[in-house]
Amino acid sequence: MKTNRPPKDARSREEIRAHYRIEKQLAAKLREASRDERKELYTRLYAKLFESVPYFSERVADTAGRRRKVSKQIQFLSRFLSPDKIFLDVGAGDCALSIEVGRHVKKVYALDVAHQVNRDRLVPQNVELVNSDGTSVEVPAGSVDIAFSNQLMEHLHPDDARDQLESIHTAIVGGGLYLLITPHRFCGPHDVSRYFDRTATGFHLKEYTVYELSQLLKLAGFTTICFFAKFQGNYKRLNLTCLLMLEGMITPLPYKLRKSVMGVFPFKLLRRIRLAAWKKKQ
Numbered sequence: 001m002k003t004n005r006p007p008k009d010a011r012s013r014e015e016i017r018a019h020y021r022i023e024k025q026l027a028a029k030l031r032e033a034s035r036d037e038r039k040e041l042y043t044r045l046y047a048k049l050f051e052s053v054p055y056f057s058e059r060v061a062d063t064a065g066r067r068r069k070v071s072k073q074i075q076f077l078s079r080f081l082s083p084d085k086i087f088l089d090v091g092a093g094d095c096a097l098s099i100e101v102g103r104h105v106k107k108v109y110a111l112d113v114a115h116q117v118n119r120d121r122l123v124p125q126n127v128e129l130v131n132s133d134g135t136s137v138e139v140p141a142g143s144v145d146i147a148f149s150n151q152l153m154e155h156l157h158p159d160d161a162r163d164q165l166e167s168i169h170t171a172i173v174g175g176g177l178y179l180l181i182t183p184h185r186f187c188g189p190h191d192v193s194r195y196f197d198r199t200a201t202g203f204h205l206k207e208y209t210v211y212e213l214s215q216l217l218k219l220a221g222f223t224t225i226c227f228f229a230k231f232q233g234n235y236k237r238l239n240l241t242c243l244l245m246l247e248g249m250i251t252p253l254p255y256k257l258r259k260s261v262m263g264v265f266p267f268k269l270l271r272r273i274r275l276a277a278w279k280k281k282q
Helices: 013-032 035-052 054-061 063-080 096-101 158-171 210-219 240-250 255-261
Strands: 086-090 107-112 127-131 144-150 172-183 222-231 234-238 272-279
Touching: 013 035, 035 054, 035 158, 063 096, 063 144, 063 172, 063 234, 086 096, 086 158, 096 107, 144 158, 158 172, 158 210, 172 210, 210 222, 210 240, 210 272, 222 240, 234 240
Parallel strands: 086 107, 086 144, 107 127, 144 172
Antiparallel strands: 172 272, 222 234, 222 272
């Protein structure tokens, strides 16, 4: 193991190694699978991972930690929410965020390949669970005002990324937007392979740069794209071109130097990619 464990990860080195071996093995099956095979494998392999690694069930059981995470997401999302909106939570997981967002909007579609809803958690009537095969978004076309994903893009097979973005674009109403959060590749990897490898080899099938994601969003049909960065607890909307210039300055740097620079202002603004992409009004 080449790096120290972060403070929030109390597992032993042996437990982390076991997690790494299992996740890397399962992720390899997904990487090597055909497009049709992946439609079934996303659900099955993630279920296998959750069953095999106690770390994930412990995270689900950490209700206090989950509430803190949801609170941080609501802090960012609140500027976009209103009682007349329909919200799509892409990668809803345990639906904790979907349930909280449901208090602020008309309706929520909670989309996931493997919902992890706790049996004792009541899902409100305005929150609808929707299953996905990894790329499909089975909601009425043009019905969603705001779509949102947090740490989802990196879990998609790179050959499926554009397909899912196009499905999300179809689901969104003209003038609606997609809010996307994902860790930047230059300060990764961010899955369990962070302890062993320079690039992600676990279930982060591809970690992205701002440039790569902005290009994918444009190919999927989105027009206006901007970047949100957090300053002293507040989120500020930034011009995408400025962030692309910063990214371009450090792209040629060697791995270790580039990763170090990502911790220095203003480059550290890139560490958490927060993009807002609007669909052209009809």
